[in-house]
Amino acid sequence: MAGTDVAVFLSEGELHAIENTCPHQGGPLGDGKVEGDNVYCPWHGFEFDLTTGEHAHMDDMCVETYPVFVEDETVYVAVE
Template sequence: MGDYVRVAGTADVKPGHAIVAEVNGKTLAVFNVDGTFHAIDNTCVHRGGPLGEGDVEGNVVTCPWHGWQFNVTTGECLKNPAAKVEVYPVKVEGDDITVLA
């Protein structure tokens, strides 16, 4: 298994928002849900929309292209339970957000 990679500082991701980060060749969306950070694949499984650019409400992100919604803590799609995006482990080390991808 790989190492955790720093993707941002905790102050860089405001509550209710996301950033997009590259980790080991993967594009991830990193979310702040009430001070807890979560990382999922940035690509919507429906049509490839950028989830990191979607609106976030609670622990749900809405894809800006076609409105598919995903739980950022589990990767599950609310519209189609069979569809899922990859979830990546996140650790906060001091003021650094790190992701294992």
């Protein structure tokens, strides 16, 4: 979808694409610290799983995940 803000991460050899905006207060997840399969929002430390988009401790707070693949050395994200 045009205008979708997505963050792409390379973690442990795998690409992950998630919604770039933290649902807490809109922090840019793409600027967050990555540890394993988790990213931490740089504003308040909210932790999200890069593979599922789920928050580590709150079931009702999650971010969208998107399929990501490489073709001819170009990274593509399917946001439909």
